Amino acid sequence: MAGVPLRSTLAAGAVALALTVTACGSSGRTVSGGSGDGVLVWALTQGSETTFRASAKEWNKAHPDRKIDIQFFQNDPYKQKLRTAVGAGNGPVLFENWGGGGLKSYVDAGKAADLTPELEKNPRWKNRIFPSVLRSTTFDGKIYGVPANGVQPVVLYYNKQLFKKAGARPPKSWEDLLALVKTFKAEGIAPLAMGGGSKWPDLMWLEYLVDRIGGPRAFADIAAGKKGAWSAPAIRKAAGMIRQLVEAGGFAKGFTSVSADTGQAEAQLYTGKAAMLLQGSWGYGTIRTGASKFVAEGHLGWTGFPAVKGGKGDVKNVVGNPANFYSVSAQASGKEKKTAVSYLKDGVYNDSYVDNLLKGGDVPPVKNLDAELKSADNPDWLSYVYGLTRDADSFQLSWDQALDPELGDALLTHLDQLFLGKISPKQFCAQMDRAAAK
Amino acid sequence: MSAHSPTSHAPAARRLRRGNPLGALGGLLWLLVVLVPVYWVLVTSLRSREGFFDANPLAVPSSPTLENYRLVLDHDFGRYLLNSALVTAGATLLVLAVSFLAAYAIVRGTGRLLRWTFSLFLLGLAIPLQATIIPVYYLIAKAQMYDTLAAVILPSAAFAIPLTVLILVNFLRDVPDELFESMRADGAGHWRMLWSLALPLSRPALITVTLYDALNVWNGFLFPLILTQSPDQRVLPLFVWSFQGEFTINVPAVLAAVVLSTLPVLALYAVGRRQLISGLTAGFGK
Amino acid sequence: MSAPGASGAAGSRSSGGAPFVMAAPALALFSLFALVPMAIVGYLSFTRWNGLGSPSWTGSDNWREALTSDVTRHALWLTAKFMVVSWLVQTPVSLLLGVFVAGRQRYRTLLAVVYFVPMLISAAALAIIFKNLLDPNFGLGATLGLPLLDHNWLGDPQLAFYTTVFVVAWQFVPFHTLLYQAGTRQIPASLYEAAAIDGAGRLAQFRHITLPQLRYTIVTSSTLMLVGSLTYFDVVFVLTGGGPGLATRFLPLDMYITGFQSNEMGRASAISVVLVAVGLLLSLIIVRFSGFSRMRSQQAGM
Structure with a gap:
């Protein structure tokens, strides 16, 4: 800085400042912003990202006048970003979501557009989608979102190499699982990988255990807001079994700080550091992306959640997400909405879209897929997921999505405490009852 | 100083x-x-x-x-660098301009309003910016400035004012009265004294606060996190953070991003270590 | 910005001091983004707002909930603990290092140059470094196979708290070291000479000269440390996100999570108000009982 006269520097600076501030101020963007002139779409990384990218590219090539501009976000920060952006009147035109209570808060605030009229106008579009899936986005008889990727049941993945080495078999019952924990610990391998830092993976254990012990009824009571529903025997017992598993050393060391967003838990599985992983079907895509050879050589195994002796729940029941959805912003202009709807109708789930989903291990919830399933290059996995979903009497939506966001968040906080042993199963039930009563 | x-x-x-x-x-x-x-x-x-x-x-x-560095550079690193530079330059210049004026007025003025203003700034030192993030978000959203660089510049500058004013006031107080008096005798008004006397004399203090404010804004995280969202408006700390999410467990690439984002400051440190250090301990180091 | 021409004329016409208008832009900017928000946050703390719709008045509900919530109380307690532990860790380390690098040997100057590097790294980048470094599976400890380093640094609640203290210290010790270095270099050499003549050893000199002479520096550094750790957000947010469990959910984290993750902006605003109140109170107490203000005015006169 020495040598340049201070005052001329300052004068120049003042001019630059004025320019910067005005330039920045005037770049205030509306919903239609983004790098291009297209309709802004927000979606999640991992999972179906590859399909979304390919689809956007294909669409934009075919519709240069109705482009879409797709941006990707990590799962955990996504919810916060979406809310602050939409709250500031600066959200995307199309946004990915999970349906359920989360979407409902957008609907209540008048931020999501009613898609029913468009769907009614195009029965071919509507009738192709499994009606059960649309239930997650239907409020007061109106539909506010359509599925955008595949069904996402939660399954138990395992590393076949490690199982073979240990002479072990995938667990059929809770006792099997506990025995496997011992087996793998003796081998110096973490029995179960888990991204507990993100908290929601914890929930999959609770959901499955509660279902296996008490059947779908237990959660139905909770969802109905029944008093004391969180203290039902099934919840209490499930919470106790979670403690049992944690205390037995079932989860990989440090699981409470492993973020599920970064694919670390999956990496533990395919790098042979952990033997099993309870994860949604999107885990398959993550593993395939991270270690395609591992999958191609058939080292990845999968099975359903084990049974609990004396439990009421059918071992065929699954938990997870029926799909992720696209919803249209109610704040978007007429033209933007039109483009968005035409993309949803003709871009999403067209032939190449479905092919890409299947390639990534995603089974879209649309009818008449048998031929495609058979000709895909990973038919074992696809038919497994398809069959799992088809045969399940109960497909329970993830609780944090099904409940309203505030209670969902309280659930994750308390459940995390339970996994850490900071609170007992009894305290967990009592605290959740209190949170639900608010 | x-x-x-x-x-x-x-x-x-x-x-x-x-x-x-x-x-x-x-x-x-x-x-x-x-x-x-x-x-x-x-x-x-x-x-x-x-x-x-x-x-x-x-x-x-x-x-x-x-390879990792190339990967980072290929991910629009240049744009984020530019955004960070714009935000830093904008906020620093803004805070310098208004704070210097205020410091001059506080030192060379007498009114009760000025004394009151100075006390307000002193009190302002204790207001944590974290505690205002919700209303600042509310304001920015209402002003239709969400997701612009200006949304980061303005509050960042505002929160730098108290300390900047304090340091400049302390410095200007040391300037002998006689210098101003003799200029005044020649018929100079306050704007001329500010421009031709106070400004050149304050050079060391100005450099100090510039570096201090610039580094703080450059490394700021919370305002960009809440007040911007699109990649177009992303600054470096936010980029590093989102990059680590995008690149799953590609640790080498994530760390390359960390290195690249720190490089500009490191370069500055290599060139102007002494000023930077006195800038960082500004007002406290005596 | 103001119009220099018009007000300049006014300024020169007034016989006495500089015109208030010169301070107006700073005051306006500061008011708009620091004072007005304080008023808004007060208002929001009495409303229910999920960030999407419009805030609706609910009276004192948020306050009752925030003040009786176990989680927020825990956050308050945790913040106090964090302040104390951080102070206990950072003060001795930076004081000793500062006094040490105040020596004029070339290698000590060189050390000071290196010590300073962590201060240049942004909080986000720094947290990412340690998050990866301490990763239980792929981090340094795990891959190096050193039992000493191979712990569940961020996954064990107890350990995660102290790990956070360490990472924050790693970032801020350089700054405080600088303060102490500068403070030590201002101690008149004559004091040491006199002591040496009296036959005082190094330790005695440190106790009877260095420490008392550094008291203002100690007060300054402690004030910054205490008030700073009250509002510490960035590193903790990226490093642990407040977890595992509630282990690092300090007050600012609690505010953020309540507001931006659970979407209870009203309750989060109440927590913000608590944060501001505690900050102001703390500053006032320190100023009152430490002679910080006297020292300031002394310095101003220097």
Whole structure:
């Protein structure tokens, strides 16, 4: 800085400042912003990202006048970003979501557009989608979102190499699982990988255990807001079994700080550091992306959640997400909405879209897929997921999505405490009852 | 305020030059604490993605690669760098301009309003910016400025005002009254005295606060996190953070992003270490 | 910005001091983004707002909930603990290092140059470094196989708290070291000479000269440390996100999570108000009982 006269520097600076501030101020963007002139779409990384990218590219090539501009976000920060952006009147035109209570808060605030009229106008579009899936986005008889990727049941993945080495078999019952924990610990391998830092993976254990012990009824009571529903025997017992598993050393060391967003838990599985992983079907895509050879050589195994002796729940029941959805912003202009709807109708789930989903291990919830399933290059996995979903009497939506966001968040906080042993199963039930009563 | 010149040299130096093995041991220990993470970051950023999993984490990579750096640069690094530069320059210039005016008025003025303003700024030192993030978000959203660089610049500048004013006031108070009086006798008004006298004299203090404010804004995280969302408006700290999410477990690439984002400041440190240090301890180091 | 021409004329016409208008832009900017938000946050703390719709008045509900919530109380307690532990860790380390690098030997100056590097790294980048470095599976400890380093640094609640203290210290010790270095270099050499003549050893000199002479520096550094750790957000947010469990959910984290993750902006605003109140109170107490203000005015006169 020495040598340049201070005052001329300052004068120049003042001019630059004025320019910067005005330039920045005037770049205030509306919903239609983004790098291009297209309709802004927000979606999640991992999972179906590859399909979304390919689809956007294909669409934009075919519709240069109705482009879409797709941006990707990590799962955990996504919810916060979406809310602050939409709250500031600066959200995307199309946004990915999970349906359920989360979407409902957008609907209540008048931020999501009613898609029913468009769907009614195009029965071919509507009738192709499994009606059960649309239930997650239907409020007061109106539909506010359509599925955008595949069904996402939660399954138990395992590393076949490690199982073979240990002479072990995938667990059929809770006792099997506990025995496997011992087996793998003796081998110096973490029995179960888990991204507990993100908290929601914890929930999959609770959901499955509660279902296996008490059947779908237990959660139905909770969802109905029944008093004391969180203290039902099934919840209490499930919470106790979670403690049992944690205390037995079932989860990989440090699981409470492993973020599920970064694919670390999956990496533990395919790098042979952990033997099993309870994860949604999107885990398959993550593993395939991270270690395609591992999958191609058939080292990845999968099975359903084990049974609990004396439990009421059918071992065929699954938990997870029926799909992720696209919803249209109610704040978007007429033209933007039109483009968005035409993309949803003709871009999403067209032939190449479905092919890409299947390639990534995603089974879209649309009818008449048998031929495609058979000709895909990973038919074992696809038919497994398809069959799992088809045969399940109960497909329970993830609780944090099904409940309203505030209670969902309280659930994750308390459940995390339970996994850490900071609170007992009894305290967990009592605290959740209190949170639900608010 | 300026770098500490070795005064009363000879005797002090004799004492200070005595050996101190215990101190040296402690000093070396902390050196390790500082250097090991830094070294690990550097060598890991030169590993390939596969090499990361099976190499000794502290060994020099057998086949170092700049691939990670290319990956980072290919991810619009330039744009984020530019955004960070714009935000930093905008906020720093803004805060300097208004604070210098205010400091001059506070030192050379007498009114009750001015005294009151100064007390307000002093009180403002204790307001944590974290505690205002919700209303600032509310304001920015209402003003239709959400997701613009200006949304980061304005509050960042506002929160830098109290300390900047305080430092400049302390400095201007040391300027002898006579200088102003003689200028006034020549018929100069306040704007001329500000421009031709106070400004040139304050140069060291201005450089100090510039560096202090600039570094704070450059490294700021919370305002960009809440007040912007699109990649177009992303600044470097936010980029590093979202990059780590996008690149799953590609640790070498993530660390390359860390290195690249720190490089500009490191370069500044290499060039103007003394000013930077006095800037960072600005107002406290005396 | 103001119009220099018009007000300049006014300024020169007034016989006495500089015109208030010169301070107006700073005051306006500061008011708009620091004072007005304080008023808004007060208002929001009495409303229910999920960030999407419009805030609706609910009276004192948020306050009752925030003040009786176990989680927020825990956050308050945790913040106090964090302040104390951080102070206990950072003060001795930076004081000793500062005094040490105040020596004029070349290697000590060189050490000071290196010590300073962590201050240049942004909080986000720094947290990412340690998050990866301490990763239980792929981090340094795990891959190096050193039992000493191989712990569940961020996954064990107890350990995660102290790990956070360490990472924050790693970032801020350089700054405080600088303060102490500068403070030590201002101690008149004559004091040491006199002591040496009296036959005082190094330790005695440190106790009877260095420490008392550094008292203002100690007060300054402690004030910054205490008030700073009250509002510490960035590193913790990226490093642990407040977890595992509630282990690092300090007050600012609690505010953020309540507001931006659970979407209870009203309750989060109440927590913000608590944060501001505690900050102001703390500053006032320190100023009152430490002679910080006297020292300031002394310095101003220097």
